[in-house]
Amino acid sequence: MKFTTPATTNPIDQLKVIGHATDRIDGPYKTTGTAPYAYEREAAYGYVVGAGIAKGRIVSMDINDARRAPGVLTVVTADSAGKLGKGKFNTAKLLGGPEIQHYHQAIALVVAETFEQARAAAQLVRVQYSKEQGAYDLAKARESAKQPKEKENQDKQVGDFNTAFNAAPVRLDASYTTPDQTHAMMEPHASLAAWQGDKLTLWTSNQMINWSKGDMAKTLGIPPENVRLVSPYIGGGFGGKLFLRSEALLAALGAKAAGRPVKVALQRPLMMNNTTHRPATIQRIRIGASREGKISAIAHESWSGDLPDGKPETAVQQTQLLYAGPHRMTKMRLAVLDLPEGNAMRAPGEAPGLMALEIAIDEMAEKLKMDPITFRIINDTTVDPAQRDRKFSTRRFVDCLRLGAQRFGWDKRNPQPGKTRDGRWLIGIGMASAFRNNLVQKSAARVRLDAQGTVTVETDMTDIGTGSYTIIAQTAAEMMGVPLKQVVVRLGDSDFPISAGSGGQWGGNSSTAGVYAACVKLRELAAQKLGLDPVLAEFAHGEVRAEGRSFPLTQAAANGELVGEDAMEYGDLDKKFQQSTFGAHFVEVGVDAATGETRVRRMLAVCAAGRILNPKSARSQVIGAMTMGVGAALMEDLVVDRRAGFFVNHDLAGYEVPVHADIPHQEVIFLDETDPVSSPMKAKGVGELGICGVAAAVANAIYHATGVRVRDYPITLDKLI
Ligand code: MOS
Numbered sequence: 001m002k003f004t005t006p007a008t009t010n011p012i013d014q015l016k017v018i019g020h021a022t023d024r025i026d027g028p029y030k031t032t033g034t035a036p037y038a039y040e041r042e043a044a045y046g047y048v049v050g051a052g053i054a055k056g057r058i059v060s061m062d063i064n065d066a067r068r069a070p071g072v073l074t075v076v077t078a079d080s081a082g083k084l085g086k087g088k089f090n091t092a093k094l095l096g097g098p099e100i101q102h103y104h105q106a107i108a109l110v111v112a113e114t115f116e117q118a119r120a121a122a123q124l125v126r127v128q129y130s131k132e133q134g135a136y137d138l139a140k141a142r143e144s145a146k147q148p149k150e151k152e153n154q155d156k157q158v159g160d161f162n163t164a165f166n167a168a169p170v171r172l173d174a175s176y177t178t179p180d181q182t183h184a185m186m187e188p189h190a191s192l193a194a195w196q197g198d199k200l201t202l203w204t205s206n207q208m209i210n211w212s213k214g215d216m217a218k219t220l221g222i223p224p225e226n227v228r229l230v231s232p233y234i235g236g237g238f239g240g241k242l243f244l245r246s247e248a249l250l251a252a253l254g255a256k257a258a259g260r261p262v263k264v265a266l267q268r269p270l271m272m273n274n275t276t277h278r279p280a281t282i283q284r285i286r287i288g289a290s291r292e293g294k295i296s297a298i299a300h301e302s303w304s305g306d307l308p309d310g311k312p313e314t315a316v317q318q319t320q321l322l323y324a325g326p327h328r329m330t331k332m333r334l335a336v337l338d339l340p341e342g343n344a345m346r347a348p349g350e351a352p353g354l355m356a357l358e359i360a361i362d363e364m365a366e367k368l369k370m371d372p373i374t375f376r377i378i379n380d381t382t383v384d385p386a387q388r389d390r391k392f393s394t395r396r397f398v399d400c401l402r403l404g405a406q407r408f409g410w411d412k413r414n415p416q417p418g419k420t421r422d423g424r425w426l427i428g429i430g431m432a433s434a435f436r437n438n439l440v441q442k443s444a445a446r447v448r449l450d451a452q453g454t455v456t457v458e459t460d461m462t463d464i465g466t467g468s469y470t471i472i473a474q475t476a477a478e479m480m481g482v483p484l485k486q487v488v489v490r491l492g493d494s495d496f497p498i499s500a501g502s503g504g505q506w507g508g509n510s511s512t513a514g515v516y517a518a519c520v521k522l523r524e525l526a527a528q529k530l531g532l533d534p535v536l537a538e539f540a541h542g543e544v545r546a547e548g549r550s551f552p553l554t555q556a557a558a559n560g561e562l563v564g565e566d567a568m569e570y571g572d573l574d575k576k577f578q579q580s581t582f583g584a585h586f587v588e589v590g591v592d593a594a595t596g597e598t599r600v601r602r603m604l605a606v607c608a609a610g611r612i613l614n615p616k617s618a619r620s621q622v623i624g625a626m627t628m629g630v631g632a633a634l635m636e637d638l639v640v641d642r643r644a645g646f647f648v649n650h651d652l653a654g655y656e657v658p659v660h661a662d663i664p665h666q667e668v669i670f671l672d673e674t675d676p677v678s679s680p681m682k683a684k685g686v687g688e689l690g691i692c693g694v695a696a697a698v699a700n701a702i703y704h705a706t707g708v709r710v711r712d713y714p715i716t717l718d719k720l721i
Pocket of ligand 1: 207242
């Protein structure tokens with residue numbers, strides 16, 4: 001089905017099931033330990049050996065002792081694996097050697113009967129390297145950074161920034177840094193591979209089934225139809241599981257070599273350096289405005305690094321669209337770094353971009369002696385500032401700011417920093433804008449109706465803890481006019497129709513739109529079976545009715561199951577609209593006057609993100625994202641060893657993330673909004689919007705508490721004293 005915009009009134013608009021706060025269907029399975037994760041099946045154990053250097057070559061690898069160790073079935077290395085291809089979505093090789101491209105690049109898999117035997121034998125692998133000096137320091141590599149080659153990542157100019165900036169009566173020129181960050185999801189990368197002849201089945205933990213199926217086939221050099229990926233339950237991803245990673249490839253190679261199923265969970269100490277991470281950035285922001293606070297010139301430049309042939313962190317993205325101003329410039333520069341591969345982590349681009357921009361906006365408001373919310377409101381735009389005939393499909397940004405200010409008690413805030421105290425705590429209130437683009441992706445599904453009235457949805461969509469099972473069930477229930485408990489949802493299997501997958505906050509809207517398309521097909525089939533006009537047929541309360549006649553829905557499948565399968569596809573029709581999601585974050589912190597320790601006291605997010613399909617799971621998404629934003633503000637920092645070229649704090653003891661106890665009070669408000677340009681669901685993404693701006697709101701609150709402006713994340717106590 002081709003989506004024609006704007007979406008007309010359709011069965012989803014009934015909101016009998018959609019739009020209601022609904023418990024996650026998978027919740028009880030996950031909390032009682034009955035949801036089968038990839039690693040939880042019988043198989044031999046693989047243990048990954050990671051490279052001990054960041055750049056260079058393996059001179060020799062002695063695996064003889066490992067091979068002879070108790071319980072060992074096989075040892076896989078680049079030598080024994082033979083020729084391997086490289087996946088479309090991978091920058092570095094998933095199995096390194098003899099060339100080493102980054103620290104902890106996988107160089108061997110030891111397979112044994114038990115985990116302990118595999119681990120013990122892995123210690124017996126002896127490797128000699130010849131080391132080369134790599135580039136590990138972004139600040140140093142900045143000079144040699146180049147314009148990225150992808151068109152969308154090249155310099156963008158509107159008007160004449162330099163002239164307008166120099167002429168502006170009020171100016172800000174400030175630089176900010178964000179560190180490397182890691183996804184730190186609960187479940188590590190984990191896969192279990194089993195071969196039947198030349199056909200591979202991989203139980204895995206992966207956000208994008210079809211991407212990774214394709215990359216597995218490409219890497220192994222086998223036809224894609226010989227690869228099946230199964231990923232029904234995933235213990236978090238945050239972008240780290242968008243791609244095929246080493247544990248999946250090594251499980252496949254290990255199973256082939258061992259002649260039996262092999263499972264590999266990437267050891268936690270390998271996670272930070274073996275997989276991808278959010279790259280560090282250096283960002284320079286210049287803003288020029290009139291004394292009345294109208295922005296005349298805005299420039300955002302960002303430097304980041306990646307392995308050769310990698311991509312930049314697109315931190316300037318939001319600055320192209322968030323605020324008005326006739327003269328604008330954005331630039332990204334990409335340096336070659338020999339650190340592990342940089343890639344997507346929750347809201348790539350906007351999350352680190354807003355960490356800088358939204359402090360800069362706060363600083364600019366202060367220069368103007370203007371309330372920071374007022375400054376944002378007067379620089380709102382209803383059109384794409386670079387292409388003024390392109391409107392936003394919806395943009396209730398100012399409503400988010402105003403409602404948030406009212407609910408958070410902004411008017412009670414003393415505008416002077418460092419003036420509010422509660423015993424030993426310096427109290428600060430800060431806010432920041434939230435912005436994230438809304439992407440839509442083609443997504444397919446198959447929906448079956450049986451004689452008992454059970455509606456079964458099958459799609460390769462994944463649920464990474466986001467609530468996909470539940471909103472997909474809600475969509476099918478709404479469309480077919482049956483109660484939620486009559487819907488069965490089966491996800492995460494490459495045998496099912498290809499979905500949008502979980503990425504870029506497009507999963508919720510896009511995957512349910514695909515289910516909508518399949519249900520439209522199924523409704524037509526059912527109406528035809530019952531001799532009703534498919535255009536007039538209404539599906540409600542387990543019945544189908546048209547022109548005064550009505551039948552039980554089950555009757556349509558009385559003589560055999562009905563199957564509707566289709567995809568929702570998007571053409572160029574929506575190009576005249578910019579689709580984005582908006583919000584505002586408010587944070588209150590206390591900073592210990594003696595130690596500089598920051599404690600978040602309360603948080604509020606107001607989001608305008610189209611129709612909220614399930615307010616409960618959407619709220620959970622935003623709350624989780626807000627928590628992650630606090631991590632970005634106060635704790636998260638992959639520390640680079642600039643001599644040896646690796647991330648030093650490679651476990652969850654050294655890499656700190658916030659827990660619930662760190663966040664006493666969180667509230668989320670969704671504006672009542674539908675976006676008929678986004679899809680027939682009229683929904684948008686929200687899971688990444690929730691993190692966008694949070695860290696800057698914390699930073700601005702800390703400034704308000706202390707009068708100390710920190711432009712270098714994370715804002716640890718040493719930077720405040
Ligand atoms: Mo998201 S970082 O695109 O999973």
